[in-house]
Amino acid sequence: MTEAIKLKAKDYKSEVKPIWCPGCGHFSVLNAITKAMAGLGINKDNTVLVSGIGCSSRLPAYVDSYGFHGVHGRGLAIAQGLKVARPDLTVLALGGDGDGFSIGGNHFIHACRRNVNMTYIAMDNEVYGMTKGQASPTTPMDWDHSKLTPHGPGVRPFKPAALALASGAPWIARGYSGNPNQMAKLIAEAVAHPGFSFLHVMSQCITFCPEQTDWKAIVTEHEGPALANADEAAKVFLHEDGFQTGLLYCEPRPSWPPVSDKPVDGNALAGLAASFRV
Amino acid sequence: MSKRHLCIAITGAGGAGVISCGELLLQAWAHEGGRGLLRKAYGPQIRGGESAALLKLTDDERYTAASHYDLVVALDWDNFSRFEDEIRLGPRSWVLCDEADELPASVLAARPTVLQLPFAELASTCHAEGRVNMLVLGVLGRLLGLPVGSMVELAAQKLARKPQAYRDAATACIEGGASRPMACDLPVPPTAATGACYMSGNQAAGLGALEAGIRFVAAYPITPASDVLEWMAGGLEQLGGQLLQAEDELAAINMAIGAAFGGVPAFTATSGPGLALMTESIGLAVASETPVTILNVMRGGPSTGIPTKSEQSDLNIALNGLHGDAPHLVLAPLDIADCVFTTGWAVQLAQQLQTAAIVLSDQFIGQSTAIVSEPRRYIPATAAPATPAEGAYLRYKLTSSGVSTLAAPGDAGHRFTADGLEHNENGTPSARQSDHQRQLAKRQDKLADFGFGDDWAQVNGSGPLALLCFGSSSAAVNEAADLLAERGSPARVISLRLLAPLQTAALRAAVEGCSAVVVVEQNHSGQLFRYLKGHADFPQAVHSYAMAGPVPLAPEAIAQAVTEMINP
Ligand SMILES: Cc1ncc(C[n+]2csc(CCOP(=O)(O)OP(=O)(O)O)c2C)c(N)n1
Ligand code: SF4
Numbered sequence: 084m085t086e087a088i089k090l091k092a093k094d095y096k097s098e099v100k101p102i103w104c105p106g107c108g109h110f111s112v113l114n115a116i117t118k119a120m121a122g123l124g125i126n127k128d129n130t131v132l133v134s135g136i137g138c139s140s141r142l143p144a145y146v147d148s149y150g151f152h153g154v155h156g157r158g159l160a161i162a163q164g165l166k167v168a169r170p171d172l173t174v175l176a177l178g179g180d181g182d183g184f185s186i187g188g189n190h191f192i193h194a195c196r197r198n199v200n201m202t203y204i205a206m207d208n209e210v211y212g213m214t215k216g217q218a219s220p221t222t223p224m225d226w227d228h229s230k231l232t233p234h235g236p237g238v239r240p241f242k243p244a245a246l247a248l249a250s251g252a253p254w255i256a257r258g259y260s261g262n263p264n265q266m267a268k269l270i271a272e273a274v275a276h277p278g279f280s281f282l283h284v285m286s287q288c289i290t291f292c293p294e295q296t297d298w299k300a301i302v303t304e305h306e307g308p309a310l311a312n313a314d315e316a317a318k319v320f321l322h323e324d325g326f327q328t329g330l331l332y333c334e335p336r337p338s339w340p341p342v343s344d345k346p347v348d349g350n351a352l353a354g355l356a357a358s359f360r361v
Numbered sequence: 362m363s364k365r366h367l368c369i370a371i372t373g374a375g376g377a378g379v380i381s382c383g384e385l386l387l388q389a390w391a392h393e394g395g396r397g398l399l400r401k402a403y404g405p406q407i408r409g410g411e412s413a414a415l416l417k418l419t420d421d422e423r424y425t426a427a428s429h430y431d432l433v434v435a436l437d438w439d440n441f442s443r444f445e446d447e448i449r450l451g452p453r454s455w456v457l458c459d460e461a462d463e464l465p466a467s468v469l470a471a472r473p474t475v476l477q478l479p480f481a482e483l484a485s486t487c488h489a490e491g492r493v494n495m496l497v498l499g500v501l502g503r504l505l506g507l508p509v510g511s512m513v514e515l516a517a518q519k520l521a522r523k524p525q526a527y528r529d530a531a532t533a534c535i536e537g538g539a540s541r542p543m544a545c546d547l548p549v550p551p552t553a554a555t556g557a558c559y560m561s562g563n564q565a566a567g568l569g570a571l572e573a574g575i576r577f578v579a580a581y582p583i584t585p586a587s588d589v590l591e592w593m594a595g596g597l598e599q600l601g602g603q604l605l606q607a608e609d610e611l612a613a614i615n616m617a618i619g620a621a622f623g624g625v626p627a628f629t630a631t632s633g634p635g636l637a638l639m640t641e642s643i644g645l646a647v648a649s650e651t652p653v654t655i656l657n658v659m660r661g662g663p664s665t666g667i668p669t670k671s672e673q674s675d676l677n678i679a680l681n682g683l684h685g686d687a688p689h690l691v692l693a694p695l696d697i698a699d700c701v702f703t704t705g706w707a708v709q710l711a712q713q714l715q716t717a718a719i720v721l722s723d724q725f726i727g728q729s730t731a732i733v734s735e736p737r738r739y740i741p742a743t744a745a746p747a748t749p750a751e752g753a754y755l756r757y758k759l760t761s762s763g764v765s766t767l768a769a770p771g772d773a774g775h776r777f778t779a780d781g782l783e784h785n786e787n788g789t790p791s792a793r794q795s796d797h798q799r800q801l802a803k804r805q806d807k808l809a810d811f812g813f814g815d816d817w818a819q820v821n822g823s824g825p826l827a828l829l830c831f832g833s834s835s836a837a838v839n840e841a842a843d844l845l846a847e848r849g850s851p852a853r854v855i856s857l858r859l860l861a862p863l864q865t866a867a868l869r870a871a872v873e874g875c876s877a878v879v880v881v882e883q884n885h886s887g888q889l890f891r892y893l894k895g896h897a898d899f900p901q902a903v904h905s906y907a908m909a910g911p912v913p914l915a916p917e918a919i920a921q922a923v924t925e926m927i928n929p
Contacts, residue, residue, distance in 0.1 A: 097778075099789050131770050132778075133619065143778045144789065149770040150778030151622055152790075154645050157615040160607070164616030165770075167603050168577045169623035172770050193608040340603065347601035352572055355596050359558040359568070361391040361732070 089124065092117040097147040102138075108260030108286030108295075109139050112206050115258070115266035116146060116175070122271050130173045133162040135187060137179035137213045139206035139286065156186030159194045159203060166201045167340060173274060177204040181211045184220040184243060191243075194279060195250035200338040202273040202280045205243060208288035208295065216291035228291065245320035247281045248313060248332060254280040255316070255332040256309075257325075260287055261299045265328060272330060278338040285326065298326065305329035365420045365550040367505075368427035370448045371497065372413040373436030375406065378494035381519065383414025384730065385498055388515050389507045390418060391559050391732040394552035398424040398697075398731045400913075403669050404443050411440040413448065418505070420550040424696060424731050425836045426913035430454055431547050433473070434497055436480070438465055446912050455545050457500070459493075476545060487537035488530035495531045499538020505549055509539045558733050562697040562726035563589040565736060566656055567596065569704035570628050572738065574712070575654070576602035577620035577627040579613040581635060584668045585724040586658040589630040610635040614642040617653050621646075622779055624769030626712055630656040633666065633675050636719070640682040646717040647687040647804065649779040650757065650767070654708045659723035661910050670911030671724035673832060674884035679719045680861055680892060688805045690718035691861035693832030695819055697726050701736040703858055706816065709741050714807055715767055721860070723883075725913055726833045739816075755786040759799055763807025808862045817859040820871050824851030826927060827875040827901075828919075830882060831857040831889055838881050840916035845923060852923070857889075863896050878903045879923050885909040 095117035103109050120130065130148040134140035136155035143150030153161045162176035176194075183191050183205045194203060209226075211217040217229045218236040221243065225235040247255050254276045258266035266284060273280035285302070287295035301324065309330040310316045316332040348354070369386075373379040380401055387399045397418040404410035417427045429449045435441060435458040442465065450456070450471035458464065459480040478500075484491035495516065502512045516531045560568075567589045578597060580590035594604045603620075607613035610631055617627035631639065636657045646653045659675045661667030679691045690710055694703035704720055711718035756777035758765040765786075768775030782790040783797050791797075821839055824846070830838045835856035842852040855871050872878055878901050880890040890905035904926040906919060 127776060128773050129771055131622075141790075144780070147776060149776050151619070151649070152778055152780045152782060153615065153618070153649075154641055154781055157611060157642060160612040160615035161619035161622070163612075164577065164579060164605060164619030164627070165623045166619075167605050167616075168620030168625040168627070169770065172623065189608050190612055193612070340605075343598075343601070345598060348599045351596070351599035354599070355568060355571065359560045359564070360735075361388065361555070361557060361559050 090121055092121040095120045095127065095147055097145055099144045101145050102141060104290045106289035107138065108208060108288065109142065109206055111260040111263045112204065112266065112284055112286055113142055113145055115263045115270055116142070118263070118267035119270035119274065122267065123274060125173060129171065131165060131175070133165065133174065133176045134158045135178040135182040137182045137211070139177065139179040139212070140182055142177055156182050157190065158182065159187060159190040162201055163194060163197065163199045166199050170200070174201040175204060175274070176201065177206060179212065180205060180207040180209060180221045181219040184241065188220070192246065192250045195247045195252035195281065198251065198253060198279045198336065198338045200278055202270070202282065204270070204282045204284060206284050206286040207243065208286050208292060209240070210288050210291050212288045212291060242320060242325065243283050244331065245317065248316050248320055252281045253278045253334050253336050256280070256282050256330040257328045258282060258284040259298065259302045259328050260284065261302065262328065265304070269330060276333070276335070278335055301326045303327045305331055309333040365548065366427070367418040367547060367550055368430045369416040369418070369432045369434065369501065370413055370430045371416070371434045371436070372411065372441060372444060372448070373494070374439065375403070375409045375412045377436050378492060379412055379414045379436060382494040382498045383416055385512060385515050385519060386501055387416060387730065387732065388559060389502060389512045390505060391557060392511050392555065393507060394555040395550070396420065396422055396553055396557070396732050398729055400426055400725070400729045402444060402447060404440060405669070411443050413444050415447070418550050420553070422698070422731070422733055423836045423839055424729070425840050425916060426725065428915045432457065432545070434458070434501070435462070436493055436497070438462060441465060442467065455547065476543065478541070483537060484534050488533035490526055490530040491534045492530060495534035496538040499535040500541055500543055502535070503539045503541070504543055504545065504547065509536055512539070558735060559730065560697065560733065561588070561728060561730045562694065562700040562722055563658065563728060564592050565697055565700035566694065566704040566720065566722055566727070567593040569701040570654065570656070570708055571596050571600065572701070573705035573708035574626045575628040575708055576600060577617065577625045578602070578604045579607050579616035579627070579629045580604060581607045581610050581613045581631065583632045583635050585660055585728050586630040586632045586656065588728065589656060589658065610638040611642065614639040614653070614655065618642060618646050618651050621651050621653050622769070626652065626708060628654045628656070628708065630658065632658050632660050633662045633678070634664070636675060636678060637682070640678070641684070643689065643717045643719070644683040644685060644687045645781040647683065647689050648781045650715040650765070650804070651779060652711040652715050654711045654718045654720065656704060656720045656722060658727040659721060667911050669724065671833070671913065672884055672910030673721070673723060673834065673882050674888065674909070675721060676831070676860070676884070676888040676892065679721055686801055686805070688808050689716050689861065690714070690808070691721065692718060692859055693721040693857065694726065695832060695835040695856050695858060697729065697731045698733040698736040700726060702739050706739040709739060714811060715764060716804070716808065721832055723833050756788045757784060757786045757800060757803070759786060759803055763803045763810065813859055813864060817857070817864040817867055818871065819856045819858065820853060822851060822853040824853050825874065825876050826850060826852040826923070827872040827878045828852050828854045828923065829857070829878055829880045829889070829893065830854070831860055834881055834883055834914055837914040837916050838919060841919035841923065844916060844920040848920070848924070850924065850927070865897055868897050869899065872899060872901060875901055877901055877927050879906055879926060880904070881906045881914070881919055883908060883910055883914050
């Protein structure tokens with residue numbers, strides 16, 4: 084039976100009250116996710132949000148679906164195991180830039196490469212919010228607001244879209260917490276994409292990086308269709324400022340695992356046990 | 362009564378096919394109803410180097426590693442010294458080697474009877490592409506009274522993918538070797554019933570896991586656990602399950618947790634270094650009450666340690682490696698056949714109790730192959746179907762058993778967010794003292810109050826001395842108990858299969874009436890001894906016999922040490 088009444092975005096929110104600071108960009112991601120779910124008319128019981136640890140990773144509890152709030156950096160691994168075991172489910176992984184690009188960086192690379200049919204939303208505020216404001220892999224070199232790195236991290240920030248492309252992600256988009264409607268549209272497209280879809284969201288941390296309110300002046304919207312050629316996309320992702328939003332690259336390739344054409348053998352267990360008998 | 366064993370070591374350069382020779386010999390022996398064990402030993406090189414097929418043909422299935430060899434067949438003597446700790450010879454031993462060989466002084470010093478044959482020449486006379494390993498198979502097969510046809514057929518199956526000429530050469534060499542009488546009258550153990558199984562402990566563990574319902578495996582290769590995962594890959598494909606090769610063990614354990622959250626019983630296998638990486642997330646499985654089974658095939662540690670050899674030194678990390686108060690299950694199979702039972706039991710306990718189960722196997726039972734009677738299976742009592750709870754679904758509901766209903770995505774109306782953050786009954790994160798205490802107690806009580814039945818240990822004998830061990834030490838300790846009984850000190854042997862939660866009451870009852878307890882284990886620091894001292898509170902004097910790997914525990918050494926401990 085299909086759900087008789089069409090659900091609204093707010094019907095996809097849970098009763099749990101977010102712990103986020105007022106003005107945190109992550110609220111906007113939550114709104115965009117529930118809006119996208121309502122737009123897709125998604126079945127709450129068949130949807131799972133999986134996350135790691137961080138302010139951003141608190142999000143699954145705020146959505147009325149199934150959820151898994153795991154450990155720092157490993158959300159993508161949980162999500163891939165789940166999706167491979169249960170291909171019938173809609174699986175979204177999400178978390179922060181520290182969670183996804185630092186401690187979870189290896190999983191990010193391999194998730195892009197593996198191309199399991201799921202969506203990953205990285206909520207990038209260029210800082211470790213939850214641990215109170217240290218530099219992350221995407222923090223500008225000269226950002227000197229952290230006592231841990233008083234002269235700035237002094238290390239070049241890395242470029243998530245370029246890394247995703249180089250690792251084989253077939254669908255790469257960028258959103259901005261200041262534009263939840265565009266983000267909702269991108270999330271809906273990401274879920275519909277038959278493979279690994281990477282949505283990089285610039286989601287401001289008002290508490291530790293108040294200067295990020297300036298982002299709204301530099302954010303642009305990508306015009307025209309998404310690039311469908313990795314060579315061209317590489318040039319863009321290596322040289323862009325990281326603030327162009329929209330669907331930037333889409334070059335579908337077969338997702339993993341391939342659908343097996345081998346029939347399941349009802350007597351396989353007996354056969355396996357028998358294979359040891361001399 | 363002393364046992365009738367025949368121990369044969371076949372050594373040679375890697376690539377010379379000594380392992381194949383040993384495998385085929387043991388398989389052919391199995392076809393005749395024989396019993397026996399094949400241990401494989403390798404030098405540190407990946408390819409090349411030295412390898413040894415260490416065979417022990419027996420008249421029972423209590424498989425201990427041989428320490429003394431009746432017959433050593435050396436295809437060459439280069440690097441033989443690598444195995445000198447493991448392959449001991451004596452004046453009653455026989456050595457078979459090539460005519461042209463000069464024997465190492467250390468071998469001659471043991472004064473064995475030496476037989477020399479023109480190996481290479483004979484092999485090439487049998488067939489232009491003849492190989493010495495197959496010639497040796499024929500020679501040894503004749504010694505054991507094995508039908509030539511059986512060896513030829515088994516070799517043909519094993520070499521099915523090789524070119525015809527290769528198989529023809531094998532046949533000719535086996536036949537040639539078998540026509541060669543050998544002036545060696547070593548007694549051959551009697552054979553038993555045919556129809557046994559021929560398996561390694563790693564295969565047995567994989568079979569136990571699949572039979573218990575595992576349909577998802579996440580894998581990151583590591584010696585000596587990779588072959589479990591490789592074997593399961595084929596089985597899962599037939600069963601419609603999935604195997605995911607992970608980028609590291611951090612991913613592997615989390616992928617398994619993800620699949621298990623999806624309601625698909627999930628498993629991973631690793632060894633010490635991988636277990637160390639997994640520990641944070643095993644804690645997540647405990648806190649989020651997600652069932653998962655981790656098979657840890659122990660090798661020498663710490664750090665990279667001795668990857669290809671056995672030791673029981675991951676007990677500490679398995680018991681205590683998780684941060685916070687994280688009660689979970691730790692089990693250890695007692696022998697190769699028991700890997701089926703104990704792994705299956707672990708999987709079912711993890712599912713039933715919604716927690717992590719660590720199974721401590723090791724390289725010795727994991728990678729040795731043996732002929733075993735049909736292994737016992739764990740057959741769960743049929744549980745009454747869970748009745749859906751009244752009212753709103755609470756994932757972490759406090760119940761009398763501590764176990765709450767576990768819904769999976771797709772179940773209508775049971776939506777929840779699993780969490781490693783402390784939470785209330787509903788799963789909502791909570792840092793309140795009351796929620797923390799209740800959930801800690803819930804996770805502890807569901808294990809502490811569970812009835813694990815009689816399989817927590819295997820208890821043999823009833824002497825006034827108790828020998829306590831876990832996992833793969835069991836066979837060597839039981840054999841030591843036989844030696845002690847022959848020498849007038851009967852002992853009972855308690856082999857622990859369930860290490861956590863420790864069945865303290867049952868354990869104390871098992872040692873009741875004993876005047877002393879000796880804890881025997883294969884590690885340096887006495888990990889089991891310390892654990893039991895801390896938890897079991899025995900009224901008796903408790904002694905420790907802890908001997909690090911990689912050389913397998915020797916029953917004679919155990920018996921001697923125990924005698925000294927109890928008669929100081
Ligand atoms: C293994 C481990 N190391 C460190 C931490 C501490 N920690 C919690 S959240 C976090 C970083 C969060 O930053 P990010 O992922 O960018 O998310 P944000 O809070 O900014 O949304 C860290 C380092 C942890 N929880 N676990
Ligand atoms: S610290 Fe930053 S990221 Fe965390 S909730 Fe506050 S504003 Fe958001």
